[in-house]
Amino acid sequence: MNKNEEQAAFTKLGELNQRRQEEINAAAATDLPKTYPMNELVKALHPATQYLKVTEIIDHGPDAKSFVFAPDKDKGTTKLATFQPGQYISLRLHIGDSYVTRPYAIRSTPLQAKEGKYVLTMKLVNGGFVTPYIWKNWQVGTTVAASGPAGELFYEPLRDGKNIVAIAGGSGITPFYSMAQAILENTLDVNLTILYGSRRHDNILLGDELQGIAEQTNRVKLVNVLSDEEVPGFEHGFISKDLIEKYAPAADYSIFISGPSVMYQFVMKEVAQLHLAPGRVRHELNGNTAAPDQFAGYPAEAKGKTFSMTVITRDQSKTIPAAANESLLIALERAGIIAPSMCRSGICSACRSQVLDGHTFTPTEFDHRRAADREFGYVNTCVAYPTSDLTLKVPVHDYANQFG
Template identity: 40%
Template structure:
């Protein structure tokens, strides 16, 4: 009995498949030769999972002499669910450029629920960059901004991570741990104990110091240890977040989470190796792109001062833009006022995945988040690719 059913099923399947093939052939034969500028599948996906949200600025306050916290309420009715450690990508039109930059959410998930839901980002302006400068100078309470939904893989996961957490932070890398500290203090992280080792140069550089210290004073499950590298009169920990300091504040079974500058990541990673911390106990946020690409291993000497032409293909449109060798392909595209879908801006998420049709790029190993097959088939992440020649690149239509 079962055999006859399976044979009958196979014949039915074969008949169905051949009808579909014939139908497709007819569709191809009768289709227009003019390309359809619309991507219908993408339109449907966008309707089901919107790629962007709008948010209204409701408060701006100082988080340090060089940092500000921006509070937002949703412009779309609700704030999507997020986890401590995730980020939103703020998108801004500055002059002719369309720029976007990721910022970790510094408020807690529980604050995005309840009667007056909000979320916050904390932005540091210690070097001249277009996006922080613009946020500080031009964004005011009442303004409405646009950005991505919360995104990112850097969060505590109860099935995988220990409840004893040591956070290793540097500079504005404190923001995901601010979110986590608030969540732990409100009993929302299943009995976790959080110790934050926060490295800064001087006391004035500490971002969100008052809020961190207030939580640390009130909640026995959150401890904040400031480690200062250039403050001779500091009475707390001094120097860098070394192997000895990490060991001093670690428990028997600790999960380490890192967010901070690229140089600090390398230092901390080495210290954890020396402490024989297994890889499964070390979680880190996206490693920032290198500041000076010409110093990276394997970068061809003398290329960094050149300028190249990039032909950017979007559907049936083609634009030719200039690109400095020192900037990523994504930054060159944004600077030219062409919108490109980005989230992490450091090579990890794959959101900007594009097809390199011709030319060469340099991709640092530390920021190469491509799958092996993508590398072989000529796909790149423009946010972590630097031009080495004139390029032709096909980017997704937004």
């Protein structure tokens, strides 16, 4: 730059500064808004945390309960986030030294959420960690922290036909209950055929309530399938390809599956024979298994061992035990480390962490990672099991201190 060019640039800068000052002087003397409507909308639709208060508990026999929640206004939640029928929220609990999450499908409807009500229906898991705690401790007035709604098990007009065949096992019925109720309310425009697997006719969770809905609308069809007994009016056996074809509509349909992983493994083999487009088959199930060695590709020498896992979170490092039959996420939770998680099924990637050294095993059935993640050592800790000593880098999330 020669002297003349330097002088011209200097003059230009002076002009710009003067214009800036004029604009500032001409601006209104009011403060900038503290929030913007678009930001408020995003927060309402996708809150990082919702604080909920139990307002009612409904018993469904000895091992199932429904919990009715309202927003916990004392903790700053004034409205419940809306959702798509079929989605879940992830409860965050501080139990003993552990910070744990558990996903539960919202079994009420978006219309009820607008009126300030979510309903979750849970089955007590004997030998479980969270449900026995809830059975013992929760009462009307109990408060709990939860995520915003999440999950892919909902009707998406761009992807799905107007007909949904829902395959449910046990407490996996809850997302479809929400859909059935929304159809009855006329807020969901689909036809739903529910193939509902239970052991016996006298332990069908929400069976009478669902039957009541099916009797009020011809858009919801309920087929109960009993594995352990033959009863007139019920199908007997497992949910097979033949049974799906018997009840599926003649028109185009999507299949949604929700239930325990044993049911999923059986049903997926049957569903594969129907040759539906991949986007037309979606599932949600608890990926947590205490027997990773039952899955193909497990290194037999790891079975029964406890490894040493060095965990790096931000600038801290801690070495903890990691049992071969528990996921890395459970090892973190047992050690009192706050680790991110949502679906606990290998699907959402909220728990994505990096293995810096050592080895892990993820059953193919639960491995939904991108190829690049596999290549660069990222795992979803909820479905990854240690197979050697290892070092794991875990991200810290903004809701780290929002457990209830």
